[in-house]
Amino acid sequence: MTSAMPSSRTIRLGTRTSALATAQSGTIARALERAAAAAGERVRVELVPVRTQGDVDPSSLASLGGTGAFAAALRMAVLDGRCDLAVHSFKDLPTAPVDGLRIWAVPQRDDPFDALCARNGWDLDDLPRGARVGTGSPRRAAQLLLRRPDLRIVDIRGNVPTRLSRVLGAGVWPDGPLGVRRPDLDGVVLAMAGLIRLGLTAHVTEAFDEDVMLPAAAQGALAVEARIDADPLLTSLLATLDHAVTRAEVVAERAVMEGLEAGCAAPVGVLAQVDERGLLLDAAVISVKGTEAVRSRLRITDLDGAEALGHRIASDLLGYGAGDVADLRATKPHRPEAGQ
Numbered sequence: 001m002t003s004a005m006p007s008s009r010t011i012r013l014g015t016r017t018s019a020l021a022t023a024q025s026g027t028i029a030r031a032l033e034r035a036a037a038a039a040g041e042r043v044r045v046e047l048v049p050v051r052t053q054g055d056v057d058p059s060s061l062a063s064l065g066g067t068g069a070f071a072a073a074l075r076m077a078v079l080d081g082r083c084d085l086a087v088h089s090f091k092d093l094p095t096a097p098v099d100g101l102r103i104w105a106v107p108q109r110d111d112p113f114d115a116l117c118a119r120n121g122w123d124l125d126d127l128p129r130g131a132r133v134g135t136g137s138p139r140r141a142a143q144l145l146l147r148r149p150d151l152r153i154v155d156i157r158g159n160v161p162t163r164l165s166r167v168l169g170a171g172v173w174p175d176g177p178l179g180v181r182r183p184d185l186d187g188v189v190l191a192m193a194g195l196i197r198l199g200l201t202a203h204v205t206e207a208f209d210e211d212v213m214l215p216a217a218a219q220g221a222l223a224v225e226a227r228i229d230a231d232p233l234l235t236s237l238l239a240t241l242d243h244a245v246t247r248a249e250v251v252a253e254r255a256v257m258e259g260l261e262a263g264c265a266a267p268v269g270v271l272a273q274v275d276e277r278g279l280l281l282d283a284a285v286i287s288v289k290g291t292e293a294v295r296s297r298l299r300i301t302d303l304d305g306a307e308a309l310g311h312r313i314a315s316d317l318l319g320y321g322a323g324d325v326a327d328l329r330a331t332k333p334h335r336p337e338a339g340q
């Protein structure tokens with residue numbers, strides 16, 4: 001018996017092995033398989049683990065030039081053909097494009113904000129004087145101190161479940177290794193998107209809004225990257241995942257960082273939000289001790305102006321003295337804490 005059934009195609013998706021990276025890659029893999037089925041194609045997406053240098057030895061990241069070290073290993077795997085595509089947390093991608101690669105899809109983003117996970121259900125105002133709050137992000141530290149100068153900021157690292165365990169102890173993460181240490185913090189600040197993807201939102205005690213904490217550029221968004229000459233079947237499937245609104249928001253936010261020439265550890269918060277009236281872009285540079293800040297907010301009606309708006313906000317901030325408020329070039333070696 002002959003069959004006209006086309007043979008099944010396998011697409012290899014390279015992924016880091018952290019819980020967050022695996023969750024994000026799995027979501028995109030399933031979305032691609034659904035898109036293929038809808039187009040009448042038989043496609044299987046296989047996850048290919050790629051160990052990044054950051055996973056092996058965090059201290060070696062400095063030698064890789066800091067920023068983007070996690071993404072770099074995945075990008076190498078796509079470029080040299082070990083896999084066909086990779087899913088990145090967009091906020092961890094350096095702004096410079098990479099020769100031979102293209103971001104084929106920016107899916108609709110999840111909640112872009114940060115969240116406090118604290119003991120006793122405490123929100124930011126409830127935290128006792130001098131409470132110990134963990135974050136390795138100068139952006140988060142600066143904005144916490146702007147509101148609560150009495151807090152003690154503790155520099156922490158590790159993946160999302162490990163950081164949560166510093167507040168909640170072992171056991172919050174049933175399926176995997178968890179920090180074994182006894183809880184030693186009153187709270188931690190994490191991206192809401194990561195908590196959503198890991199099913200850990202029950203531990204959120206305050207979801208911050210833009211009045212309290214502006215997120216990192218592209219927080220909550222994913223970038224799906226493949227070779228510039230990728231297979232047309234793959235690129236047509238990826239096109240179905242692209243979300244124009246999210247792309248415009250991310251373009252505007254990253255243009256602010258580019259215009260400020262901000263390093264990955266600069267205390268800069270930025271949020272673009274598209275609604276029926278257009279795109280609203282809001283950005284701030286905060287001194288790391290939370291003593292001063294400059295902020296600018298502008299709206300455009302045509303999304304095509306997203307990048308120009310980002311550059312405009314950056315030059316406004318520089319005009320207000322952003323360069324004196326904070327060290328914009330700060331690029332501490334990108335620690336694992338900051339890498340999913």
Ligand SMILES: NCc1[nH]cc(CCC(=O)O)c1CC(=O)O
Nearest residue numbers: 089190191194220221338339340
């Ligand atoms: N810096 C690490 C990182 N990269 C992406 C996320 C969460 C998901 C996202 O922001 O898209 C996280 C964890 C966190 O910041 O709490």
